[in-house]
Amino acid sequence: MPFKLFDVNKEIPEREKHVYVKHCEDTEDSIDCNTSTVPGCMGARGCVYAGSKGVITGAIKDVVHVVHSPVGCTTYGGGAKRYPSQPKLPNGEVFPVDNFNLKYVCGTDLKESDVVFGGVKKLKQSVIEAVKEFPFATAIYCHATCTTGLIGDDMDAVCKELTQELGKDVIAFNTPGFAGPSQSKGHHITNDTIFSRMVGSKEPPKTTEYDICLIGEYNIDGDLWVIEKYLNEMGINILSRFSGDSSHEEICYMHRSKLNLVRCQRSATYIADLIEEKYGIPYVNVDFFSTEYCSDNLRMLGRHFGLEEEAEKVIAKYHGEVKDELKYYKEKLTDKKIYIFSGGPKSWHLSIPLEKELGMNVTAVASEFEHEDGYEKMKARVKDGTAILDDPNSLELEELIATNKPDIILAGIKEKYLAYKYGVPSIMIHSYENGPYIGFEGFLNLAKDLYANIYNPVWKLVEFEENLEEAQDEVLTTSEEETTMEAGK
Numbered sequence: 001m002p003f004k005l006f007d008v009n010k011e012i013p014e015r016e017k018h019v020y021v022k023h024c025e026d027t028e029d030s031i032d033c034n035t036s037t038v039p040g041c042m043g044a045r046g047c048v049y050a051g052s053k054g055v056i057t058g059a060i061k062d063v064v065h066v067v068h069s070p071v072g073c074t075t076y077g078g079g080a081k082r083y084p085s086q087p088k089l090p091n092g093e094v095f096p097v098d099n100f101n102l103k104y105v106c107g108t109d110l111k112e113s114d115v116v117f118g119g120v121k122k123l124k125q126s127v128i129e130a131v132k133e134f135p136f137a138t139a140i141y142c143h144a145t146c147t148t149g150l151i152g153d154d155m156d157a158v159c160k161e162l163t164q165e166l167g168k169d170v171i172a173f174n175t176p177g178f179a180g181p182s183q184s185k186g187h188h189i190t191n192d193t194i195f196s197r198m199v200g201s202k203e204p205p206k207t208t209e210y211d212i213c214l215i216g217e218y219n220i221d222g223d224l225w226v227i228e229k230y231l232n233e234m235g236i237n238i239l240s241r242f243s244g245d246s247s248h249e250e251i252c253y254m255h256r257s258k259l260n261l262v263r264c265q266r267s268a269t270y271i272a273d274l275i276e277e278k279y280g281i282p283y284v285n286v287d288f289f290s291t292e293y294c295s296d297n298l299r300m301l302g303r304h305f306g307l308e309e310e311a312e313k314v315i316a317k318y319h320g321e322v323k324d325e326l327k328y329y330k331e332k333l334t335d336k337k338i339y340i341f342s343g344g345p346k347s348w349h350l351s352i353p354l355e356k357e358l359g360m361n362v363t364a365v366a367s368e369f370e371h372e373d374g375y376e377k378m379k380a381r382v383k384d385g386t387a388i389l390d391d392p393n394s395l396e397l398e399e400l401i402a403t404n405k406p407d408i409i410l411a412g413i414k415e416k417y418l419a420y421k422y423g424v425p426s427i428m429i430h431s432y433e434n435g436p437y438i439g440f441e442g443f444l445n446l447a448k449d450l451y452a453n454i455y456n457p458v459w460k461l462v463e464f465e466e467n468l469e470e471a472q473d474e475v476l477t478t479s480e481e482e483t484t485m486e487a488g489k
């Protein structure tokens with residue numbers, strides 16, 4: 001059977017269908033995914049509002065966010081990922097606050113009485129106050145949350161009215177936390193809202209034959225700027241970014257691109273599909289992680305735009321700068337066991353490069369919110385015996401560490417300190433440590449972080465070993481107790 005039931009899941013057998021162990025003969029079985037977390041599990045997912053504000057709109061640099069919620073969701077929305085932005089806007093003006101998108105979030109601070117009598121008045125008042133506070137903001141984005149979804153405030157109507165009154169775009173994102181099983185639904189709703197409310201509503205100052213939109217690239221720790229540098233050197237112009245280091249305005253003219261590149265294919269293919277359908281602009285899926293994928297994709301773009309020579313020059317220049325150092329890190333990282341517990345597609349983007357270019361041994365991959373197509377890619381890219389987990393929980397990770405101790409885990413903040421407890425280093429793959437991690441120099445940064453974390457002498461401290469031994473004993477005792485109980489039946 002390709003599915004695995006962890007010992008910790010004996011009381012919740014539904015989890016079995018979410019954990020798949022690759023075996024070359026099992027090609028038909030598909031992993032259960034994109035469904036609500038099994039009750040009883042402490043998952044690591046975000047809510048639908050988190051998928052909207054935390055992933056997509058939170059990267060846009062010149063808008064002010066008003067979260068229509070009690071204070072908790074607003075605070076949650078303030079903890080953005082590391083999405084840096086430059087103050088320059090497409091019209092040449094300079095936005096007055098540096099990294100504005102990482103610094104501010106406003107909320108309506110709903111109380112019990114608003115739940116009873118409705119929160120529309122507070123929403124209007126908060127938007128007007130936000131505009132007074134930040135008059136330079138280009139637009140205002142209003143976010144629904146569980147509370148406002150339940151009380152049923154008509155945010156679309158309020159935002160329409162305020163758009164007229166204030167003379168700038170006020171946009172409602174109807175993303176109550178409970179509107180879907182995970183943040184993935186928030187990505188989808190936000191793609192649809194941005195497409196219907198913004199794309200096609202403005203015209204770019206100028207266009208060229210080499211204009212592209214870079215979709216699903218959020219500029220984590222500067223990733224976008226690495227890709228932008230390569231493309232600019234080839235002669236390709238990024239007309240609109242969706243949505244790292246992006247402005248509200250440039251998203252409004254995505255319909256003038258000549259080709260769309262989709263980087264995160266889980267959170268942003270929706271808008272590429274909609275643009276293709278309405279405006280006939282084709283899109284290609286791209287991958288710039290690692291030297292090989294990056295070279296392949298730059299060559300593909302070179303062929304598309306007739307810029308083959310320019311692509312080769314960029315590849316030779318930037319690959320040349322890192323290749324010797326990468327050899328050193330490959331020697332150090334060969335055979336090191338690694339798990340990739342990412343939010344979405346990095347589990348399949350990175351599995352082959354880590355093995356092929358750094359010699360590592362990927363033995364478990366996981367995602368909080370992937371869909372069936374993403375798991376099919378993971379199955380195709382990992383080797384036999386690798387565990388693939390959908391919506392993993394912390395007890396499962398503990399059991400995996402106890403039974404199959406990895407040398408390092410690529411994961412988020414929720415897994416990081418759990419791994420540390422057992423003497424296992426962990427690198428943040430959602431927000432990075434010393435990124436960027438994309439492109440040639442980015443892959444070298446990742447290799448350096450892997451090396452520095454694995455070889456840190458702190459992991460030799462004796463108490464980590466004790467914690468791990470305790471966890472291993474626990475797994476053994478549980479299995480023995482169960483065998484005894486089975487025998488006594």
Ligand code: SF4
Nearest residue numbers: 047049073145146177
């Ligand atoms: S929207 Fe709902 S699930 Fe999301 S943070 Fe607010 S209360 Fe929690």
